[in-house]
Amino acid sequence: MKIWAPLLAVLALVIIAWLGAGVFEWTSLFGIIIPYTAFAILVLGFIYRVIKWAQSPVPFRIPTTCGQQESLPWIKQDKIENPSKTWEVVGRMALEILFFRSLFRNTQTEKREDKLGFGSSKWLWLGSLVFHWSMLIIVLRHLRYFLYPVPAFVQGLEKLDGFLQVGVPVLYLTDVFVVLGITYLFLRRVVIPQVKYISLAADYFPLFLLLGIATSGILMRYGLKVDIASVKDFAMSLVTFKPQVIPEIGTIFYVHLFLVSSLVAYFPWSKLMHAGGIFMSPTRNLANNSRAVRHINPWNYEVKTHTYEEYEDEFREKMRKVGLPLERE
Amino acid sequence: MAKLPKKEELLQYNYQVPATDWMDTPVEFKPGTYCYGAKGKNLEAVGFPNARDWSPSEEDWKLPEDWKGTVLEGIADRLSKYRSFRLFMDICVRCGACADKCHFYIGSGDPKNMPVLRAELLRSIYRRYFTTSGKLLGRLAGARDLTEEVIKEWWYYFFQCTECRRCSVYCPYGIDQAEITMMGRELLNLLGLNTDWISGPVANCYLKGNHVGLEPQTIMSNIEIMLEDIETITGKKIEPRFNRKGAEILFVAPSGDLFADPGIYTCMGYLMLFEQIGLDYTMSTYASEGGNFGFFTSNEMAKRLNAKIYAEAKRLGVKWILGGECGHMWRVINQYMDTWNGPADFLEVPVSPITGTKFTNAASTKMVHITEFTADLIYHNKIKLDPSRNDHLRVTFHDSCNTARGMGLLEEPRYILQKVCNHFYEMPEETIREKTLCCGSGAGLNAGENMEMRLRGGFPRANAVRYVHERYGVNVLANICAIDRAAFPALMNYWVPGVEVMGVHELLGNALVMDGEIERTMDLRMRPLPGKGDDDDV
Known part of the structure; x- marks a missing residue:
């Protein structure tokens, strides 16, 4: 159920797009209304979620310290893993966000009879990194459809991505890598029993959706070719807010577009928001300096305590007997 | 059980x-995997x-x-x-x-x-x-x-x-x-x-000042016994004074160190060190707990228990606070205390009266970890050490979860250990520092009735200790945590017999050369030191 339901859901989305745009030719709906709506949901939803998180304060300074603290001048502080200044925190966050630092630490625990072993385990890190970076480059490459003239960095990126110069059109490495990445992330979810055990439908759904998006995109480029010039004209019409459907674009394009629309509309309400959340994680984005600089809790309130006076009142005789100084004799 | x-x-x-x-x-x-339920009277005592x-x-x-x-x-x-x-x-x-x-x-x-x-x-x-x-x-x-x-x-x-x-x-x-x-x-x-093992200590700490429920006269008699032992071992008579107004420093230890073996040996180490350097300090029977089981119940309870430390520092008029070897105590002090109960504007930025070092990393809380303090003393050659007195010990160090991952106090205790003993071995890299494995008894789980679960939780750590035990003959698991000292002896006994549990300041106490002391023939546990004195019958 956890796997089948999301798979069927994604297949349904494909069929909906195929029927809607291909058979019924509701191209305005699938080409204009849905993409605009989905994009609006993404932007507004993302902002909503971030604001929602931001509304909850960070009452305590709780970084997870992963290295030596700043203490005595002759003890070398690990400024990245245990930052005490803002720019060091920026360094730590950059490593997390760009290179998945914490995942890089990953180990695998093995039990052999009465002994435990901790082996290095970098596959999850590698698979995630390959997937996320491919995804980022692919999204940036897509800017060529939305910008005129195409910026030099996008062209450079395309060149780099296709440097193998295999086939016509040139094969983009990221197209291969993104599929490999998604496949790996899916396979480990079904092959590793413990990961399968913790997985929810919400973990499979985005994987299937992304796979659908990648497949339809690849099909468009290498197989069922679409008219790239028309796609560009259409994309430009969308970004300039003069939307105009171009009838010649193949149905596969609408499938791709609909799946992307589904993904971006789903994004803010799903676990995919880890993309925004990681920036706000209090165990990572705070300096470990709460002994040097007082951290303020906005909802800190007075509490009832057991005062020294009450304590002395209770134990005065006993204290006197053992010669402890007293406030009141 | x-x-x-x-x-x-x-x-x-x-x-x-x-x-x-x-x-x-x-x-x-x-049975064996969970704790007893909280007793009504203990919840009532703190208004839960x-x-x-x-x-x-x-x-x-x-x-x-x-x-x-x-x-x-x-x-x-x-x-x-x-x-x-x-x-x-x-x-x-x-x-x-x-x-x-x-x-x-x-x-x-x-x-x-x-x-x-x-x-x-x-x-x-x-x-x-x-x-x-x-x-x-x-x-x-x-x-x-x-x-x-x-x-x-x-x-x-x-x-x-x-x-x-x-x-x-x-x-x-x-x-x-x-x-x-x-x-x-x-x-x-x-x-x-809640559990009985957490709510009991919380009620104790709230009313009596410490988890184990030591009343002031009991603290004094426990200390008395330690002082007698110190006199036997070193020939030195020490007279620390409690609840003393006008001292420069308030020293707060986890109450486990005032209470039982092996924590008391760590406490003896503190007392000997302070005596040797002539520290102007006092301890308090009211704020006699650095640890905080309230932290294992609710934020509010933790704050209520923690409040005593600043309140007592203010009442006694000290300049700053020194804290003993304890794990979650330091998570609380590092990440919560100042936010809850500060600002400690009645205190001064801590300065070591011996070395003049200003602890700017504690400029706001005004509370220094004892291993920071001692490492600084050793670095400046302010104490004389004879590490050969620990030569019969092969030592490894267990990073407490809280000081490692909620503070980053990694090198300070290691520096001390390297100076006070000649045989120090690290456990495998994947099991120390920020990757340290828990004793399995933290956060209030060190009860007796859940021993099976504690043994299971402690197994990964014990496995790493066994590795250095078999490889290097390690026979001491050093640590800077009262829960470790309370929990590890049973765990080691079960998983790695032959490994003892010692606080860093116990080892320091062994090695510390005190002015005017007699020749040391015993360690702080009053056991003969091999190769020293007349017990050496070669």
Whole structure:
């Protein structure tokens, strides 16, 4: 159920797009209304979620310290893993966000009879990194459809991505890598029993959706070719807010577009928001300096305590007997 | 207490997952794996709700009326107060990187001890009542109804987490199960559900000043015994004074160090050091606890217990505070104390009266860790050490979870150890520093009745100790934590016999050369020092 339901859901989305745009030719709906709506949901939803998180304060300074603290001048502080200044925190966050630092630490625990072993385990890190970076480059490459003239960095990126110069059109490495990445992330979810055990439908759904998006995109480029010039004209019409459907674009394009629309509309309400959340994680984005600089809790309130006076009142005789100084004799 | 299983029996587990989905796998209260329920009188003493005697093994947990509303309101309240909570409920992708990082999972194979799944116990309720998808799709969205069974499951597993934060080191988003466990325990406390082992010490600490419930005269007599031993060992008569106004420094130790073997040896080490350097300090019978079991119940309770330290520093008019060897005590001091009970503007930025070193890293809390203080003394050659007195000991060091992952105090104790003993060996890299493995008894789990679970949780650490024990002949597990000192002896006895447990300042006390002392023939445990004095019958 956890796997089948999301798979069927994604297949349904494909069929909906195929029927809607291909058979019924509701191209305005699938080409204009849905993409605009989905994009609006993404932007507004993302902002909503971030604001929602931001509304909850960070009452305590709780970084997870992963290295030596700043203490005595002759003890070398690990400024990245245990930052005490803002720019060091920026360094730590950059490593997390760009290179998945914490995942890089990953180990695998093995039990052999009465002994435990901790082996290095970098596959999850590698698979995630390959997937996320491919995804980022692919999204940036897509800017060529939305910008005129195409910026030099996008062209450079395309060149780099296709440097193998295999086939016509040139094969983009990221197209291969993104599929490999998604496949790996899916396979480990079904092959590793413990990961399968913790997985929810919400973990499979985005994987299937992304796979659908990648497949339809690849099909468009290498197989069922679409008219790239028309796609560009259409994309430009969308970004300039003069939307105009171009009838010649193949149905596969609408499938791709609909799946992307589904993904971006789903994004803010799903676990995919880890993309925004990681920036706000209090165990990572705070300096470990709460002994040097007082951290303020906005909802800190007075509490009832057991005062020294009450304590002395209770134990005065006993204290006197053992010669402890007293406030009141 | 349940009978302890044999090692072979205990190790009969694997990491296979059950055939049934976790939501359909009910929790089994097996004796030896959980603590006794909180006693009514202890909850009442600090004004916790639903104070009554109850037992987790009974069907009826005597929950208050409308317990469900209380829990849901409690969740809503905490979601609005803690960004960590809301965020950690939302952004987990269930990648599983944390799964085999938890010592309880490693040592038990119970999948609900994977941090991710322990978090899902609470997340599933969050989804059901606080997210649209959970309300609409229910189980398909990973949501489930809040039932009494869920509450029991929470209680079982949130008191099977030592808040050690190891999972958080490996999580790509820094999701911290300790934070989720803390929220879970707060919610349980709203229903009067805690453990006897936590609520007892909390009540003690609140009324008597320390967890173990030492009254002032008992503290003094315990100290008296230590002083007699110090005199026997060193020939030096020491007279520390308690509750003394006008001292420069207030010293606060975990009460375990005032109470029992082997903590008292660490305490003797402190006292000898302070005597040797002529420190102008005092200790307090009122603020006689650095640790904070309140931290294992609720934020408010933790703050109430912690308040004594600043209050006493103010009353006594000291300049700054020095803190002893304790794990969660230092998580609290480093990350919470100033925020709760500061600003400590009646104190001064700590300066070592011996070396003149200004501890700017403690400029606001005005509280210094004793290993920072001592490392500074040694670095400046202010004390004389004879590490050969520890030559019969082969020492390894266990980083406490809290000082490692909630502070980053890694090198200071190591520096001291390197100076006070000649045989020091590190455990494997994957098991020390920020990756340190918990003793399995932290966060208030060091009771007797849950010994099987403690042994399981402590197994990964013991496994690493055994490695250096077999390889280098290590026979001392040094540490800077009172819970470690209380918990490890039983654990080592079970898993790695022949390894003793010592605080860093016990080893320092052995090596410390005091002015005018007699020739040392005994260590702080009053056992003959091999190769020294007349006990050496070669």
